[in-house]
Amino acid sequence: MQDILNDIYTTMLSRTDRGQVANYIPQLACVNPEQFAITVALPDGQVFSAGCAETLFSIQSISKVFTLTIALGKLGDAVWSRVGREPSGDPFNSIVQLEHENGKPRNPFINAGAIAVVDAIMMGHQPRETLGEILQFVRFLANDESIGIDEKVAQSELTTGDRNAALAHFMAAYGRMKHPVDQVLGTYFHQCAISMNCLQLAKAGMFLVSDGVNKHTGIRVVSAQRARRINSLMLMCGHYDGSGEFAYRVGLPGKSGVGGGILAVAPGKASIAVWSPGLDSIGNSKLGTEALEMLVQHTGWSIFGH
Numbered sequence: 001m002q003d004i005l006n007d008i009y010t011t012m013l014s015r016t017d018r019g020q021v022a023n024y025i026p027q028l029a030c031v032n033p034e035q036f037a038i039t040v041a042l043p044d045g046q047v048f049s050a051g052c053a054e055t056l057f058s059i060q061s062i063s064k065v066f067t068l069t070i071a072l073g074k075l076g077d078a079v080w081s082r083v084g085r086e087p088s089g090d091p092f093n094s095i096v097q098l099e100h101e102n103g104k105p106r107n108p109f110i111n112a113g114a115i116a117v118v119d120a121i122m123m124g125h126q127p128r129e130t131l132g133e134i135l136q137f138v139r140f141l142a143n144d145e146s147i148g149i150d151e152k153v154a155q156s157e158l159t160t161g162d163r164n165a166a167l168a169h170f171m172a173a174y175g176r177m178k179h180p181v182d183q184v185l186g187t188y189f190h191q192c193a194i195s196m197n198c199l200q201l202a203k204a205g206m207f208l209v210s211d212g213v214n215k216h217t218g219i220r221v222v223s224a225q226r227a228r229r230i231n232s233l234m235l236m237c238g239h240y241d242g243s244g245e246f247a248y249r250v251g252l253p254g255k256s257g258v259g260g261g262i263l264a265v266a267p268g269k270a271s272i273a274v275w276s277p278g279l280d281s282i283g284n285s286k287l288g289t290e291a292l293e294m295l296v297q298h299t300g301w302s303i304f305g306h
């Protein structure tokens, strides 16, 4: 495995077109696009990495996997009265479907859906408490108490977050927000600003590899059925309007973020985190996707076969 990762790393180093860093969040625009990291965590406890796997980055929308998991734990199937489970085929920050579909977001991974999920898990609490809960859950998943929030990134998004504010207010107009919009948005921006490295992220994904049990800690996080369902949502919706392309090229459940990270799950085999800040036109990590494509070619881990 180490040889495969070294090979991927060397290939990625040679790439000249690395995509564009997200520039609509000024703090993310400052990140050096030359960086690349990959970590593969196996259920037997082995962890392999190449590149700067200990460098922290903004997990952004990857956090939506963790908040969905919390929401399912708190609300069970009632989550699905707040968000749907279908791919949107539209960009992550799109508003168009909301008007046609009664203010109900298509899925929990587009921005509107993730904002609705945060509103659902707040349950009358203040943003600080909800954020504490999210952070605690991520630390528990990764078995790492050092994980925190990059306040600069959160503030940067807060001051440029008109688009997300529009989504939240639009949903509120349909009576779909139970908490003040500014509180929900503040919580959402901070959850997206969680900083992790590839090592931590791969470990946090372990519970989705082995039917809901994190084999590194031996703790059951969710039921096997729930893990399977989260994986299928990641496969269908985790890369927005690029989900079909990602399934075609990589064939694994995956969730991307505009910080350039991707968490991918090879059920029964491995949890994989990749990071390269440059994005493709859809907002998914360009080299991250390429690296995962190489990895499945070498390992045969695609859920669709070799």
Ligand SMILES: NC(=O)CC[C@H](N)C(=O)O
Pocket: 059, 060, 061, 062, 092, 093, 111, 157, 164, 189, 192, 256, 257, 258, 259, 283
């Ligand atoms: N795709 C993403 O990672 C988007 C998350 C980002 N925080 C936003 O709301 O725009």
